[in-house]
Amino acid sequence: MLALSRKAKESIMIGNNIEIKILEIKGDQVKIGIEAPRSIPVHRKEIYIQIQESNREAADTKVSDKDLKNLFK
Secondary structure, three states, X not given: OOOOOOOOOOEEEEOOOEEEEEEEEEOOEEEEEEEOOOOOOOOXXXXXXXXXXXXXXXXXXXXXXXXXXXXXX
């Protein structure tokens, strides 16, 4: 892990097209802004984990041939 110190209004660049900007620091909270291409999803970690779990559940779902035939009638 790379750990960097930044002050308010300073930024970190990831590659050529992702900018992480420190917008505000209040006590123990830091407000950040993320500029990234729309093709790159940006999620809070807890949302990312929920998406991954939902995808795993969907991939594990068993569908019978009969169910598939009924879908395409």
